Amino acid sequence: MRASGDVVLKLKHPYSDKTSHLLFSGLEFVEKLAALVPPPRIHLTRFFGCLAPHSKIRSAIVPKKAEVYACRVYSEQTPAVTPEPDSTPKKKRRMGWAELLARVFAIDITTCPQCSGELKVCAAIVEVSAIKKILGHLGLPDKPPDISPARLPSQMSFV
Ligand SMILES: [Zn+2]
Incomplete structure (x- = not known):
């Protein structure tokens, strides 16, 4: 420098x-x-040819998880442990809305802000008149904001 x-x-x-x-x-x-600097959440190691993720012969080449585990156990000279076969494939679970709020907006709605106790959903209010009554009591608007008119394209201002 x-x-x-x-x-x-x-x-x-x-x-x-x-x-x-x-x-x-x-x-x-x-x-x-x-x-x-690579973009976020991009794999830094990429495989091509027979090792590519969608290669037709990849499964014949790449060892299964149980085989890898067995090799590791053998190489570490530890007592042989039989790997448990994955009999039930793990089902992908959808994230709950509370989990999504915490992840996207960093809002934790499962913990009480005053006593740090666990919060649980005890009711879901879907009746419009009840929702309007509650929002009115809290001093919050019960109607969505007006839709703003569309702006002119920026190019139009130079004409
Ligand atoms: Zn509390």
């Missing part, structure tokens, strides 16, 4: 034109670094 804020990068191996160092401004260097 130079005093001016520029970054000098020494190459591991010089280019064919004998370039051994690269000079970037601070912003350029950060730009190059940011390009190396």
Whole structure:
């Protein structure tokens, strides 16, 4: 890093034109670094060919979970433990709305904010007149906000 804020990068191996160092401004260097950061939730190891996730012959090549477990037990020289076969495949469970609220908005509705006790659903009010009465008592509007008119496209303002 130079005093001016520029970054000098020494190459591991010089280019064919004998370039051994690269000079970037601070912003350029950060730009190059940011390009190396993978997007979130992307697998960093990708498999192709017969090891690709949807390859027709993948199941014949990749060992099953029980085999992997057995190999690990054998290699660690520990007493042999027979792996329990997965007789019942795990059913994917849908997330509950409380779980979704906690995950998306970081709102925990299962814990009381005053006493930290566990909250449970004791009733679901679906009758419109009762909902309006409760909202009116709390001083909250019982109608949705008006729909705003659509904005003109930004290009129209220049015409
Ligand atoms: Zn409480």
